[in-house]
Amino acid sequence: MGILNVTPDSFSDGGRHAVPDDALRHAEQMLAEGAAIIDVGGESTRPGAEPVAVQQELDRVVPVVEALVREFDALVSVDTSTPEVIQATALAGAGMINDVRNLRREGALSAAVASGLPVCLMHMLGEPGDMQDAPHYNRPVEEAVADFLAQRVTACEAAGLRRERMLLDPGFGFAKTVAHNLRLLKQLDRLTVLGLPLLVGMSRKSMIGKVLGRPVEERLPGGLALSALAVERGARILRVHDVGPHVDAVNMTWAVLEEDSPHD
Numbered sequence: 683m684g685i686l687n688v689t690p691d692s693f694s695d696g697g698r699h700a701v702p703d704d705a706l707r708h709a710e711q712m713l714a715e716g717a718a719i720i721d722v723g724g725e726s727t728r729p730g731a732e733p734v735a736v737q738q739e740l741d742r743v744v745p746v747v748e749a750l751v752r753e754f755d756a757l758v759s760v761d762t763s764t765p766e767v768i769q770a771t772a773l774a775g776a777g778m779i780n781d782v783r784n785l786r787r788e789g790a791l792s793a794a795v796a797s798g799l800p801v802c803l804m805h806m807l808g809e810p811g812d813m814q815d816a817p818h819y820n821r822p823v824e825e826a827v828a829d830f831l832a833q834r835v836t837a838c839e840a841a842g843l844r845r846e847r848m849l850l851d852p853g854f855g856f857a858k859t860v861a862h863n864l865r866l867l868k869q870l871d872r873l874t875v876l877g878l879p880l881l882v883g884m885s886r887k888s889m890i891g892k893v894l895g896r897p898v899e900e901r902l903p904g905g906l907a908l909s910a911l912a913v914e915r916g917a918r919i920l921r922v923h924d925v926g927p928h929v930d931a932v933n934m935t936w937a938v939l940e941e942d943s944p945h946d
C-alpha cells in the first residue's frame with residue numbers, strides 16, 4: 683500500500699477540483715514499483731492538526747480518487763474519518779476505507795456499511811492530537827490491542843459491516859511508546875487469531891527514529907527490517923512510502939518463508 687498524501691499546498695490553483703499532477707505522477711511511480719493499493723489521505727491524522735473542513739477534504743480527495751481510478755485502475759484506499767468523504771469517494775470508485783479513527787465519527791460507520799467497501803480497523807486510543815500524552819496500558823499492549831480490535835469487529839458487525847470486509851491494524855505509533863510498538867511487532871502473530879487480514883504502517887515512523895537515531899529521510903533501512911519481520915509474523919498489507927524497496931524486502935521474506943524443499 684503506497685502512501686499518497688494530498689495536502690492543500692500540493693494543488694496549483696487552491697484545490698478547487700484541480701488534481702495535482704505530482705500526485706498522479708507519484709501514484710504512477712508507486713504502482714510501477716509494485717504497489718497494489720494507493721492510500722489517499724489529507725493530513726487529517728497529524729497530531730494537533732486543526733480539523734479539516736469537510737468541503738476542503740472533499741475538494742482535495744475526490745478529484746484524486748477519480749483520477750486514480752480513471753488513469754490507473756488501481757485499488758484506491760481512502761484515509762478519512764469523514765462520512766461525506768467515505769460516501770463521495772466510494773461513488774468515485776474507491777476500493778477501501780482506511781479510517782484511523784475506526785469509523786467513530788458520527789455517521790462514519792453507517793456510511794462505510796452503505797458503501798459496501800472493505801474497511802481497515804486500526805487501534806488508537808484518544809485522538810491524534812492527544813494520543814501521545816504518556817500512553818499507558820495496565821496490561822500487555824498486544825492484549826489490549828487484540829481486545830480493542832475484537833470489540834471493534836463485533837461492533838462493526840452489529841452495525842451491518844460484513845466480517846469479510848474487515849482488515850485489522852495495530853496502529854503503530856498511535857497512542858504507543860517505542861516499547862509498545864516494538865512489543866506489538868514482536869507479538870504481531872497474536873492478532874492473526876482474529877482470522878482477519880493484518881495491515882501495518884511503520885514506514886518512516888518515530889519508532890525507527892528513536893531506536894536508530896535517524897531523521898525521517900534516513901529511516902528506510904530500519905523500515906525494511908520492520909517490513910520483513912511484519913510479514914514473517916503475519917502482516918499481509920504494508921502501508922509504506924518507498925514502495926520499490928519494501929516490495930524487494932517482502933519478496934525476499936517470502937522466498938525464505940516459502941522454501942520447503944527438504945533437500946536438493
Ligand SMILES: Nc1nc2[nH]c(S[C@@H](C(=O)O)c3ccccc3)nc2c(=O)[nH]1
Nearest residue numbers: 727728729780802804851853854882883
Ligand atoms: N491503517 C493505517 N493508516 C495509517 N495512517 C497513518 S498516518 C501516520 C504516518 O506516519 O503515516 C501519521 C501519524 C501521525 C502523524 C502523521 C502521520 N498511519 C497509519 C497506520 O499505521 N495504519
